[in-house]
Amino acid sequence: MMLKKIVTRKVLSIRNHQEYPNDTQQNANQAITLLGLGINTILNSEKRKTSLQELYVIVENLHDTHRPELYEKLNDLLEDTLQQKLESLIQNTDDLLESLNSRWTKFGEHVTVIKNIFLNCDRSTKNNCTNYNTVHHLSIHLFKTIIILNPTIKDNLTIHLVNMIQSRRKGDKVDMKLHESILDMLTDMEVYNEIFHNQFIRLSNIFFSDEGNILIDMIDIRAFLRHVQARIKLEEEISSNYSNLHTSRAVLEAVCKQLIKEHMIDIVDKTFDYLRKGKIRNELCILFDLVKKVPLGLKTLSDYFVEYIIEKGTSIVSNTGNDKTMIQEILDFKDQLEQIVKISFRGNESFKAIIRNCFIKFINSKQNQPALLLAKYVDINLRSKDLLEDDLETILDKVMVLFRYIQGKDIFEAFYKKDLAKRLLLCKSTSQDAEDSMIGRLKLECGAAFTSKIEGMFKDINISQGINNAFKQYLNYASQISSDLCINILTSSFWPSYPSCKVNLPSELVNYQITFQKFYFMKHSGRKLVWQPNLGHCIVKAVFESGNKELHVSLYQTIVLLLFNDSETMNFSEILELTNMETEELKRTLISLACSKTRVLVKKLKSRDIDTDDVFSINHKFSDRLFRVKINQIQLKETIEEEHATEKSVLADRQFQVDAAIVRIMKNKKQINHNELILELFNNLDIPVKPYDIKKRIELLIEREYMERDKDDPSNYTYIA
Template sequence: MDCVKVIGLEEGWSHMEVGVAKVTRILEGLKEPPVESESYIHLYTTIYNMCTQKPPNDYSRELYDRYRQVCEDYLTQRALPCLREKHSVFLLRELVLRWSNHKVMVRWLSRFFQYLDRCFTTRISVAPLREVGMTCFRDLVYEELHSRATDVVIELINEEREGGQIDRALLKNVLDIYVEAGKDQYKNDFETLMLKDSTSYYSRKAASWIQEDSCPEYMQKAEECLRKEKERVAHYLHSTTEAGLVEIVQRQLLVAVAKQLLDKEHSGCRALSRDDKVDDLSRMYRLFQPIAKGLEPVADVFKQHITAEGNALIKQAEDAATSGGVQDQLLVTQIMELHDKYMAHVMGSFQSHTLFHKALKEAFEVLCNKNVAGSSSAELLATFCDNLLKKGGIEKLGEEAVEHTLENVVKLLAYIRDKDLFAEFYREKQARRLLFDRSGGEEHESCILTKLKQQLGGHFTSKMEGMVTDMTLAKDQQLCFEAYLNTCVATKPGIDMTVTVLTTGFWPSYKTSDLNLPSEMIECIQVFKAYYELRTSHRRLMWIYSLGTCHVLGRFSARPVELIVSTYQAAVLLLFNNTERLTYHEIVEQLNLSHEDVVRLLHSLSCAKYKILKKEPMSKTISRTDVFEFNSNFTDRMRRIKVSLPPMDERKKVLEDVDKDRRYAIDAAVVRIMKSRKVLPHQQLVSECVALLSKMFKPDIRMIKKQIEDLISRDYLERNTDNPIPNTFKYLA
């Protein structure tokens, strides 16, 4: 029987040393033929045999230790001496070369020691041979040189930031060594230091650029820096570095100098907004949007700028009003243009971000709720609509412009707190347009009502729509009345008469009086009443003389003149058909009107532009002792003139009506809330009431408290003394 020869440790290792020496010479660039397959098989077999011999001749442990020693010797004798004498970029190149050579060495040794790696390391649970080789490089080479290498890499990165050309592939290879050295090595030994240096670098740049550059120039540089840092990560830094690096650039170049940047004189956010610098505003949005709360200071400056521009327009309008100029319509137009301009910025440059919508909304809520020269914004907007929708207003702007302007009116109305005040002013003016044939057309009247209805609901426009419908029905009614007169010859009053029948609930309340009408007018009224009673029996007519208009022929000495006057003025003038002179008291007695009304009428006919009546004594005021006489010598170059009445204080009446409606609304809201909740503390009831009513107006807390007390006195509510919470109310069914 043949005996297998036992290979001793030193004998076997001597063969291995030959193979290691050959690989070493190849790695060092010496002339050496490649490792042949016979040599590889011989070395593999030798290791295999030395590991499979029976104890005490199993040299697995010894070979494992000698493998480590080979790696350490190669690094200490070959790699480290060369690395220690290199500096700057040459150090990095040598480090990459030595790392590459070491990996080749480990790969070859792993092939020779393959059986040892497959069986021994797994059997006794020690580190695999490749890991041992990598650990040797990390402990002997990396630990000694990483600090120097990091300094060089950071220096090269800064050189590139300054516009220099560097070997990006070299840096990637160096940093791959950090990554392969272990999961924490790249972060602790390079990334942390590089980020710290980047912080200092960009802090210095920010301090310099913020002084030298305009806001657009600064932002272009910041955007370029962000782009290049992301590019840097893509080329040679590890992907995990990007978030930290970008955050540093954002913090140092944007966050730290945000206030200085945004407030820069002549080029900051205000100037960019004012001058419509769309691209620069878009860049500002792109830069600050990824930063947590980064857009807040931008939106704040945007809001302040809009408010300042709006306040300047309001101040300009107030100054013009003080000096006698008419600026109300111009102001509303300018505010609309301001809204259009900055809404375009919000939708375009700021990509409809909610923060900028909020900034625009808050700015215009301030502007649209200011009083201008004693008039509320609600009144100004209603007056603007009135002028726009009157005859002449539409022709002046053109159809498309009117449509756009009406849309803008509705947009501005959304910012006004006292929408009920606008509604009342608008309704008052709409009524006069419709009744006195001043409207530019039913199409535009309906157009704005449709837009208001979409924005605020049907309850907001129901009365206004009813008024338009009434006018359409009134025209049909008049045609029927004329047909009736043509068929009933005996009933003709001898005077051309037009009657507009309105629905009481839709129209503003108008003053009524027991005016003693002239017989001619009484006859007209009787004729229409007879006709109307044939048409309907369940409606009662109530005549509003204050809205009537009469065409009266004045037969003066020079020539007759047609006078367009109110029903009241006509009643005064017709008194002089039967007499030449009348005292103030006689006029009051025959008309049955109040002193205030008679003074207003007589002033318009004797003291104003057209002196149809002569007054004795002559003066600019009406007194109870005056005597009036028909002025037969009156003449005018026009054959038809309109004798206007002094304007009444509509604002006072509207405010009174709104105040009354608000009290009703508060009562209804309190009852509705208490009916559903039964019992509520005072504070909660007030809060819920404010929330319920704030869509139409901003309720006054004192008024709410007053109405609650009124409801208690009317037995709708009572104080709940049994409830432990003080000041609690209970609903009484």
């Protein structure tokens, strides 16, 4: 028997929601009344008798013609509720922010429920009963007009919001989340500026103005700078609670205006007063960060920076008593300024340029002296045996920076060559590598023409070594004698010019002199030798009661000392006659031998000066812990007259350069106006020259008939071929 399975189909029964009576006016009124009761329970947080679904259906079933009545009912209910809330808020304004925030939050929750009921209505076309086309807009409008814009609430709300920030500024603990929530509410209602922003910025300006006026005179400028920095940081922290960036910017502008801009001159002036006293450094970083926040702040700071550099730099170069330390002081000052710019001024390029321009200005305000002293500074360091190679390289790098600033590079060159000559002839250089390093820097900076004569000096020294070796071989071959004599053959065009000196040399040296000339002219018959005894130096063996010594002395000192082999005592006149030295040169020589710490001679009258009637004798009791004793070579130190002579020679060369440039320009232009000629000269010449000096050279060239003035216009010049 077979069983057949019977399959029955399941039927889904769809029932319509409960139908309400047709949309007659009476029925609409009943529906709206029912809806009003439901909404009222929502607004009062009461237990609902009608479900949200039923309320939603009531709204959905109402015809569009009844929707104005619907919105009017909602409007009335919201107004009644808000009026009740208003009365409660007015009665207790002390806790206004907390109460208002609580009621706004609760009201927002209720409105959200109501929005869901009116969802279909809000989605439909814009209703005509109100200017606010959604429940959301209507609720915000009513809360704003009834509660927020109520004069009592409005005024107290502004006061409470501002006072909360003022309390936070004074260090009190406040609920900034509550503050932020209220500001968000005001933003939603579009009354943020009216109630908070405008008043807050006005009162903030007053607060910061009062604070600045009190503190600028009450506390130390360093403390003031730190206070302003802390104030800005606090305001930035507070501003992070504002959703409105306009307020954040405005309050920070108020801080900067009242605490920085209004006191700009006082702040910068007092800070630089401390900088002059060496009592401030870290605060400069704060100062820079603050002034760049206000218009023209960096301009003011840069003006004071310029004034400070020029003032201190000029005081350094104008101090006639610090010639020995001037360059080191300038370098130390520059290092200090570079650290300030690097660290405090954040490496700002404009302040780097200020340092460069100010150094050029104050260094060249002293005319030729800085160039002269820079050359001396290089000489001291290239003579030093105590410097490590890396330290010397660092010093030379710094020297070249100052060298670029100096306009009188020809002055530097002249004194550098004079000092180099002494280093080479007296073997005083720290090393050949150091000398080469300095020359390489000069060559890179000024070109090969600038260093050609300097390189020629080194070439002469190297050639002289070969000549001396050959001369020793010649002596051994010709007379079978040896000699430690070393003679440097110097090309006159390479080396500084030296005055001609005719002194009476010891006979032994005269014989060597004659022999060397004979040897030299055998290979170089067309040349002329001019002897310069003032550049020579010797090792003299001496016997004292304390023992034998070797004296490292100049040739002039040697000539004087050897006279005492033949006589125990001699007076000044006798020495002068026997040596044929100039009077002043002999005095300097005798001072070094009889009046210095190393006194190998004694004179009867104990004084530092040498008189023509002084009598000298050997100091047999001389003693020194060293076997080889160096006696200061006073005659090799440049006198003021020698410095002036060198400067005068450089200035004469400058005149020749100006003359040559004028003639060159006139030959090219044929005719030229005076002002154009001056401009062309400044563009062509790389030496410092004044318009007055140029005018004098022009007048001289007119006298020498290289050029002439135009008869009709004397300010024009014509070249005479």
